[in-house]
Structure formats: C-alpha cells, structure tokens
Amino acid sequence: MQIKSKWMYGVSAIVALSFVFFPRDIFANSLAEDQQxxxxxQSEKATVEQQVQSDAAKELALKNAIATFDNSIHTVELQIETNHVRMASLRAQEHQLGVQLAQNQQELETDQNELAQIVRSEYEDGNVSYLEVLFNATSFTDFLSRLYDLSVVSKTQNQVVQSVKTLQQAIVDKQNEVKASEQQVAQIEAQLQALQATDEALKGExxxxxxxxEADIQSGKKQQGLLESQIQLTQSDIQAIQAATQAAEQQESNPQYVQQQQAALVPADPNSIIGYAEQFLGTPYVWGGTSPSGFDCSGFTQYVFAHFGVYISRTSEEQFAAGVPVSQNDLQPGDLVFFSTYAPGASHVGIYIGNGLMIDSQDMGVSIDSVFNSYWGPKYIGARRYITH
Structure with a gap:
C-alpha cells in the first residue's frame, strides 16, 4: 500500500479492481462482517440517541428548576428589601420617641420651675416652704387665701406631672413596641437570608x-455524528461488496477471460523467488518504500517479482485485481496472499512460502508470519498467482 488516507479510493477500487477474482466465500465473509x-x-447509534434524548429531558428539567430558584431568589430579595425599609422606619420611630421623651422631661421641669416661681413671686422673694407661706399669714382670711392658692398650685403641678408621666409611659410603651417589632423584623431578616443562601446553593448545584x-449532550451529538459517518461508510462497503460479488460472478463465469489471465502467467522458480525474498528479512518497513532501504508490503512483492522479470502493479489493490485467483486449498509457494486490514479490499499483501506461512513487509519490517494465525487469518481475503510452476 502507498497512501493510507485514500479510504474512499479503496471503496471504489473494490468494484473496479480489487475484487475481480474475489472468491464467493470471501465475499460472503466480508459481507457478513460488514453487516454485523x-x-x-446502528445499535450503538440508537443507544446514543436514546441517551441524548434522556439528557435533553434532564437539561429541560434542570433549566426549569433553575428558573424556579431564580424566581424564588428574586422574591426573597424583594422581601429583604422591604424588610430593610421597615427596619429603617422602626429605627427612625425609636429615635423620634427618644427625642420626644427628652423633650417631655424638659417641659416637665420647666413647668415645675414656673409654678415654683409663681409661688415665690406671689408671696415674697427667695426660697420658701409651704409652711412658711402659711405661717406668715397676717390674718385668718389671709391664711385661707394662702392655703387656697397653695392647693391650686399643688393641684396644677400634680396635674402637669401626672400628664407628663402618662405621656412618658405611652412613649415608653411605644418604644417597647417598636423594639419588639425590630426584633421580629431581625428574625425575619435572618430567615430570609437563610432562605436566600439555600436557594443560591441549590441553584448552584x-x-x-x-x-x-450539556457537556454530555454535546459529546453524545459528536458521537452520533461519528457513528453516522461510520454507518455511511459501512453501508458503502456493503454496497461495494454486493456489486463486486456480482461482478466477480460474471468474471468467473467467463472462460475466455480466465484463459487470458492464465496465459499471462510468467514462468519462474518459486523457490528462487522465496530464497531471494528471504535475503531482505529484517529490512525496515517504510510507508511507500520500494527499495532495500525500506519496503511497504506491495513495494516488497513488486521488487522481488521484478527481479525475476515478473512485473506486477504497484499497490496491493492493483496486484489483487490481476493474476489468477487461487483458492485457499490450492495455495502454492510463490502465490501472493492478500488481507483486508485498515480499509476495505486488499490493503496488505505477502508472498506465500508454504506450510501456511508467508514472507511480508509489515510494521515490524520484512518477516515471516503465519497466514492463518489469530491476527492475519480473519483478515485473509484471497490469493493470486502470477507465475507458472
């Protein structure tokens, strides 16, 4: 073989060249293998498609779940924002109540001072007690007048004090109510923060x-594409084999064509060919190589046969397309044996040396291998004869 990348050339060559004398049993084996x-x-593709569909359903469910968490998080954020506004309002009320308490206390002290001042200014300058005011009366009538004045002042003062105390208690009660609301709002805030954190964690998961x-879906779709390509190639192989089977049957039923091929055989000593080929044992494998510095498989067979005046084509496909077909039971030393390895058709060739062995140039270089071992046996597709014995 020369150019390994010419995969599709190998498919087209199946009909035009490679299988001109492809035995029907080999066709059947290749066809069965390709059909299998x-x-x-197709089974792998169906499994991958099913998995992709399953993953697509998971993808949709996960997207819906994420959307639900997004809505929940948005709702919680709005509730937290509302809670912050309420907390700010409560703290403003608390501050205002504190200011009002201080103002009320100051007003009470002012009213008490004003009443005391009234008493002092009414009777005499300086600080005096209620008893002093009464004992300093000049007459009983003055005493009663003073007593009445003091009772009025005391009553008024008590009313002022009581009014302020009532107002102060109301403010304190309101402060306690506001503080209780603040604690409630703080608890709600903690609950909302915990709910938000939970939603965020679940959303992240x-x-x-x-x-x-999504990565699995992309991988599955890529695998689908690869499988579809392989299916198309395999279907092309099957079609090519079926077409080649028909062509081979037509050729095999044409005695004139078979006689022409047999008449083209060149006289040569197979033992001499084998002996000459064995001189190159150990020669390295070189892709496209056609000289003792390095051979590929068909370059090796062409070089050896040319030494004896037997000129065969360059590639393994072309070599398989000519010569006289030989059944496995009729193999003789000097026949070329062919294998289908990395591509459809004859992609490897060796020289049969007898006893189920061949000499060929493969990855390890020129060596002797068993034609029907566990590796080469399943890949064997037929043989061609170019020399008369």
Missing part, C-alpha cells in the same frame, strides 16, 4: 448538573 458491523453501529448534562 453495521448492525452494531443545578447549574453544575446542567453544565455536566
């Missing part, structure tokens, strides 16, 4: 799962 491969690929599922 196709069934396996769903987002991580979504990323994993």
């Amino acid at each position: 491969k196709l069934a396996q690929l 769903k987002q991580h799962n979504l990323a994993v599922v």
Whole structure:
C-alpha cells in the first residue's frame, strides 16, 4: 500500500479492481462482517440517541428548576428589601420617641420651675416652704387665701406631672413596641437570608448538573455524528461488496477471460523467488518504500517479482485485481496472499512460502508470519498467482 488516507479510493477500487477474482466465500465473509458491523453501529447509534434524548429531558428539567430558584431568589430579595425599609422606619420611630421623651422631661421641669416661681413671686422673694407661706399669714382670711392658692398650685403641678408621666409611659410603651417589632423584623431578616443562601446553593448545584448534562449532550451529538459517518461508510462497503460479488460472478463465469489471465502467467522458480525474498528479512518497513532501504508490503512483492522479470502493479489493490485467483486449498509457494486490514479490499499483501506461512513487509519490517494465525487469518481475503510452476 502507498497512501493510507485514500479510504474512499479503496471503496471504489473494490468494484473496479480489487475484487475481480474475489472468491464467493470471501465475499460472503466480508459481507457478513460488514453487516454485523453495521448492525452494531446502528445499535450503538440508537443507544446514543436514546441517551441524548434522556439528557435533553434532564437539561429541560434542570433549566426549569433553575428558573424556579431564580424566581424564588428574586422574591426573597424583594422581601429583604422591604424588610430593610421597615427596619429603617422602626429605627427612625425609636429615635423620634427618644427625642420626644427628652423633650417631655424638659417641659416637665420647666413647668415645675414656673409654678415654683409663681409661688415665690406671689408671696415674697427667695426660697420658701409651704409652711412658711402659711405661717406668715397676717390674718385668718389671709391664711385661707394662702392655703387656697397653695392647693391650686399643688393641684396644677400634680396635674402637669401626672400628664407628663402618662405621656412618658405611652412613649415608653411605644418604644417597647417598636423594639419588639425590630426584633421580629431581625428574625425575619435572618430567615430570609437563610432562605436566600439555600436557594443560591441549590441553584448552584443545578447549574453544575446542567453544565455536566450539556457537556454530555454535546459529546453524545459528536458521537452520533461519528457513528453516522461510520454507518455511511459501512453501508458503502456493503454496497461495494454486493456489486463486486456480482461482478466477480460474471468474471468467473467467463472462460475466455480466465484463459487470458492464465496465459499471462510468467514462468519462474518459486523457490528462487522465496530464497531471494528471504535475503531482505529484517529490512525496515517504510510507508511507500520500494527499495532495500525500506519496503511497504506491495513495494516488497513488486521488487522481488521484478527481479525475476515478473512485473506486477504497484499497490496491493492493483496486484489483487490481476493474476489468477487461487483458492485457499490450492495455495502454492510463490502465490501472493492478500488481507483486508485498515480499509476495505486488499490493503496488505505477502508472498506465500508454504506450510501456511508467508514472507511480508509489515510494521515490524520484512518477516515471516503465519497466514492463518489469530491476527492475519480473519483478515485473509484471497490469493493470486502470477507465475507458472
């Protein structure tokens, strides 16, 4: 083989060249293998498609869950914002009540001082007690007048004091009510913060799962594409094999064509060919190599045969397309044996040396291998004869 990348050339060459003398049993084996491969690929594709559909359902469910958490988080954020406004209002009320308490206390002290001043200014300058005011009366009538005045002042003062105390208690009660509301708002704030944190954590978990599922979907779709390509190639192989089977049957039923191929055989000593080929044992494998410095498989067979005046085509596909087909039971030393390895058709060739062995140039270089071992046996597709014995 020369250019390994020419995969599709190998498919088209199946009909035009490679399988001109492809035995029907080899066709059947290759067709069965490709049909089995196709069934396996289609099964794998169905499994991947099912998994992609399952992942798509998971993706939708996760997106819906994330949207639900987003809505919940938004609602909680609005509640937290409302709670902050309420807390600010309560603290403003508390501050205002504190200011009002201080003002009331100051007004009480002012009223008490004003009443005391009235008493002092009414009777005499300086600080005097109620008894002094009464004992300083000049007559009983003056005493009664003074007593009445003091009782009026005392009553008024008590009323003022009581009024202020009542107002002060109302303010204190209001302060306690506001503080209780603040504690309630603080508890609600803590609950909302915990709910928000939980929603964020669950949303993050769903987002991580979504990323994993989306990656799985992309991987599955990529695998689908690869499987579809392999299915198309395998279907092309099957079609090519079926077409080649028909072409081979037509060729095999044409005695004139078979006689022409047999007449083209060149006289040569197979033992001499094998002996000459064995001189190159250990020669390294070189892709596209056609000389003793390095051979690929078909370059090796072409070089050896050319030494004896037998000129065969360059590639393994072309070599398989010519010569006389030989059944496995009729193999003789000097026949070329062919294998289908990395591509459809004859992608590897060696020289049969007898006893189920061949000499060929493969990855390890020129060596002797068993034609029907566990590796080469399943890949064997047929043989061609170019020399008369």
